[in-house]
Every structure is written in C-alpha cells, then in structure tokens.
Amino acid sequence: MLQGRLFSYGDTQRYRLGVNHHQIPVNAPRCPFHNYHRDGAMRVDGNSGNGVTYEPNSFGVFQEQPDFSEPPLSLEGAAAHWDHREDSDYFSQPRRLFELLGEDEHQRMFQRIANDMRDIPEFIQQRQIGLFSEVHPDYGAGVAAALQALKHGE
Structure with a gap:
C-alpha cells in the first residue's frame, strides 16, 4: 500500500x-x-x-538542427527518423477536392481564406497564394482576387 x-x-x-x-x-x-x-x-x-x-x-x-538528432538505432537494420517530406505529392488530393466543389462553394472558401489571411505579412500571403495556385490555378486566383477586394473595400 x-x-x-x-x-x-x-x-x-x-x-x-x-x-x-x-x-x-x-x-x-x-x-x-x-x-x-x-x-x-x-x-x-x-x-x-x-x-x-x-x-x-x-x-x-x-x-x-539536424546535428542534434538522435543517432540511428541498430536493430536488424538501421532504424532512423523517417523523412515524411520524401513524397512531394502535396497537391493532388486537395486538387481533387477543389474540383468537386461548386462555384458558390469556391466563392465562400475564397472569402473565408482571404478574411483569415488579411492580417499576415504580404510576402507570406504571396507564398500561400503560390501554393494555392499549385493546387489549382483558379484556387490561387480566387484567393488573390478576394484579398484584393478586401484591401480595396477597407
């Protein structure tokens, strides 16, 4: 006890x-x-x-700081950290989802994203719009247009 x-x-x-x-x-x-x-x-x-x-x-x-990572463990083979960034297909799944959405859903999504992005630094906005454009060109253009509308509407 x-x-x-x-x-x-x-x-x-x-x-x-x-x-x-x-x-x-x-x-x-x-x-x-x-x-x-x-x-x-x-x-x-x-x-x-x-x-x-x-x-x-x-x-x-x-x-x-990769110099401070743990050394690989020797089991039956070498075991080390798995690099999840080896697969570079980040865009096909969101592209398929974007293509499933209707035009009204696109507009609502663009507006919501633009509202959330309005206060972040401009260089980060541009980087994120570039990522949206890699998903689908209309995605990046839609978010950029919604951001411009917010800037001119204020």
Missing part, C-alpha cells in the same frame, strides 16, 4: 501545481531554456511573448 501511495504523491503535487510547474521561480532552472511550450495553468513567465512556435517558419526562429 505504501509503495502505491509513494508513486501517486508526486503526480498529485504536479497536478496541483499545473503543467507549468517547472516555471514557478522556486522550481525554475537557473539557466534559461527555450522550447515550443505555451499556455496552460500556472504560466508565470510571460508565455513566450507573441513569437512563433512552429517550424518551418518565415522568421528564422526555431530552426531544425
């Missing part, structure tokens, strides 16, 4: 303090570290500001 309780006491305290218990000043490391963790209970360090927390990004932060 005692062994079972010993196991649960630490979990109980971590639950009570919240997921960010390591940021409470008495628990915080003396040397700062940077990671993608944001939000949650007991956040006491400013929540990492408004910086991006994803990679790849257009702002040069949180870039992948």
Whole structure:
C-alpha cells in the first residue's frame, strides 16, 4: 500500500501545481531554456511573448538542427527518423477536392481564406497564394482576387 501511495504523491503535487510547474521561480532552472511550450495553468513567465512556435517558419526562429538528432538505432537494420517530406505529392488530393466543389462553394472558401489571411505579412500571403495556385490555378486566383477586394473595400 505504501509503495502505491509513494508513486501517486508526486503526480498529485504536479497536478496541483499545473503543467507549468517547472516555471514557478522556486522550481525554475537557473539557466534559461527555450522550447515550443505555451499556455496552460500556472504560466508565470510571460508565455513566450507573441513569437512563433512552429517550424518551418518565415522568421528564422526555431530552426531544425539536424546535428542534434538522435543517432540511428541498430536493430536488424538501421532504424532512423523517417523523412515524411520524401513524397512531394502535396497537391493532388486537395486538387481533387477543389474540383468537386461548386462555384458558390469556391466563392465562400475564397472569402473565408482571404478574411483569415488579411492580417499576415504580404510576402507570406504571396507564398500561400503560390501554393494555392499549385493546387489549382483558379484556387490561387480566387484567393488573390478576394484579398484584393478586401484591401480595396477597407
């Protein structure tokens, strides 16, 4: 019985303090570290500001560092990280979906996407419109036209 309780006491305290218990000043490391963790209970360090927390990004932060990846494990053959980016067919499935939609659905989709993209930097808008154009030329043109209409309508 005692062994079972010993196991649960630490979990109980971590639950009570919240997921960010390591940021409470008495628990915080003396040397700062940077990671993608944001939000949650007991956040006491400013929540990492408004910086991006994803990679790849257009702002040069949180870039992948392959030198620090784990070495392959030797099993019966070499086991290493699988690179999901080897398959470069990112556009055929969304193209088929786009071609299934009707014209009224296209217009609603263009308007919704443009509303969401209106406040992002121009160079990212252009990059995203290029990706939409690779899915289907009408897709990129429709989103670009909706963005222009929003800019001129404001």
